[in-house]
Amino acid sequence: MQCPNCGSDDLKVIDSRPAESNTCIRRRRECNNCGSRFTTFERIERTPLLVIKRDGTRQEFSHEKVLRGLIRSAEKRPVSADQLEKLASDVESELRSRGVSEVPASDVGEIIMNALPDIDEVAYIRYASVYRQFEDPTVFLREIERLRGRNNAETTENKPETDPKPTI
Numbered sequence: 001m002q003c004p005n006c007g008s009d010d011l012k013v014i015d016s017r018p019a020e021s022n023t024c025i026r027r028r029r030e031c032n033n034c035g036s037r038f039t040t041f042e043r044i045e046r047t048p049l050l051v052i053k054r055d056g057t058r059q060e061f062s063h064e065k066v067l068r069g070l071i072r073s074a075e076k077r078p079v080s081a082d083q084l085e086k087l088a089s090d091v092e093s094e095l096r097s098r099g100v101s102e103v104p105a106s107d108v109g110e111i112i113m114n115a116l117p118d119i120d121e122v123a124y125i126r127y128a129s130v131y132r133q134f135e136d137p138t139v140f141l142r143e144i145e146r147l148r149g150r151n152n153a154e155t156t157e158n159k160p161e162t163d164p165k166p167t168i
């Protein structure tokens with residue numbers, strides 16, 4: 001930042017206080033070069049977060065849309081609305097924490113796919129089948145294997161072999 005009077009960037013803050021009912025910080029600054037004083041405001045940037053779809057088009061990130069997809073995946077499963085709501089919020093926070101204004105749709109899917117198995121495995125498989133589109137059955141089987149590998153890594157005891165075809 002430069003002094004509006006002399007253009008020097010040798011500035012100091014002489015006062016900081018919340019403004020606009022705590023949504024921003026007002027700072028009184030003084031130029032060390034010419035002594036002139038001026039005020040700056042610091043606000044949280046709330047830019048729209050855009051999702052880049054496969055075809056290259058952009059769409060504003062929608063909490064509702066993410067939540068609807070999760071609800072569909074978890075239909076008739078022992079998953080609470082709160083769990084899904086929290087996951088949808090976590091997805092948004094994680095994306096916003098990157099500080100970028102655009103994210104590929106695949107990142108949204110990956111975050112959800114990483115978190116869903118901890119909530120419900122059937123919901124995960126359903127979500128994955130829509131998200132990955134499973135044009136090729138081997139891709140679907142690989143996803144099942146991935147899930148089983150994850151389970152095996154989490155438990156130390158030997159689990160009995162399960163049918164590789166999930167009952168969806």
Ligand SMILES: [Zn+2]
Binds near residue numbers: 004006033036
């Ligand atoms: Zn100055």
